[in-house]
Amino acid sequence: MKKLLALSIVAAFLLITSCGEEVALTAPENFTISAGTDEVSVVLAWSENPSDEEVDGYYIYFNDAIADSTENTTYTHDDPQETGIYYVTAYRGEDESAASDELSTEPVIATGVQLYEIGVPNEESGYGWNTSTGQGAIYSMATAANASSIDLYFTNFATGYAGTYNIASPDEVLNDAGASWLQGTTGWKETGFAELTADFDDVTVLPTTGYFNFEEIAVNTTYGVYTEDGHYAMVEVQSISTSSGLVQVRTAFQTVEGLAILEH
C-alpha cells in the first residue's frame, strides 16, 4: 500500500509537469516608426520577443485593424496615403500578446494662429514648431534671441507693412529691407515653401520637392513647408490685412521626421 501511494505521487508529479503551460507572450518592446527613404512610406521596427516565447510572428495594426503580419521585426507600410495610429502584437498560433506602445503619424493641427508682417511695431511675426510634440508657438523677431526656434515669418521685404506679403524662410531676414535691425545677426533657420493646389483639408501627401525660400501669399491658399529639421508641415492663409499687418493662419505639422503624409 505504501509503495502504491509513492508511485501515485510520482505519477501525479509527472502528469503535472508534462502538462505545464507554455511561456506567456509579452508585448513587443522598443517600437518605433520613421519615414521611408521615399518620404511617403512608414517604417515600423521593434525588438524581437524572447526566444522561449517561440512566437510565430507579429501582427501590424493600423487604426485598430490588422494591416498585415510578418515574421521579421521591421515592416514598411508602403505609401499608405493616410495617417493613423500604429502598434504591433506578437502571436503564436491562436495566442496573441498585448499591444506594443502606440505611435501616431497624425499631424498636429493648430487653428486661429495670428501673426504679423515683420514691419508692424510691437507685434510678433515668427512661428516655429516643437519637433517632438508638434505644437507651434509664436515668437518675437525684435531680436535674434529666438532665431533657433523660428521656422517661418511673414514679410513684404520692404519697410512698413503695405503691399504684398510673403511667407519666408527665417534666414531671409538678412536680405529683408524691412528687417534692418536684424542685419548681421546669426542662427536663423532655412525653411522651404511650396504653394499647393489642394485645400488644407484635402491634402493627403505633400510634394517632396519644389520648396523655395519664400512664396507670395494669398487668402485661402495652403503652402507646404519643409523645415531645416527635416519635418513637413503646411500653412493655410485664412486672412490678410495690409492695414493692420495681421495674417491669420492654421497649421499642420508632421512629428515623424521626413514623412510627407499630412492627411488629417
Add this chain to the structure above:
Amino acid sequence: MRNLGILLIAIIALMVIGCQPPEGMGGVTQEQFDELKGNVETMKTDVENLHMALDSLTTIYNGHIEKWHKGGAIAPTPPAPSKPTREKVK
C-alpha cells in the same frame, strides 16, 4: 581864484562825461560796423540765389505736371521693393 579852479574842474568833468558814447552803442568801432555791413551784403546775395533756385525748381515741377498729368500720360511708378533672390531649398 579858488572859485575859478572849481569851475574849471567842473567844466573838465562835464566834458569827460559828455564825450562818453551813448548807452547801446557799446563802443562799436568803424571796422566792426564795416564788417557787419559786409555780412548783410552777403546775406542779401544768398537770398537772391535762393530765389533763383526756387524759380528753377518751380519751372521743373510745372514741366513735370504738364508732361505727366495734364497731358494724360501715366506717371512712372516707383520701382518695386527688391525681393531677395528666389532659390530652391528642396
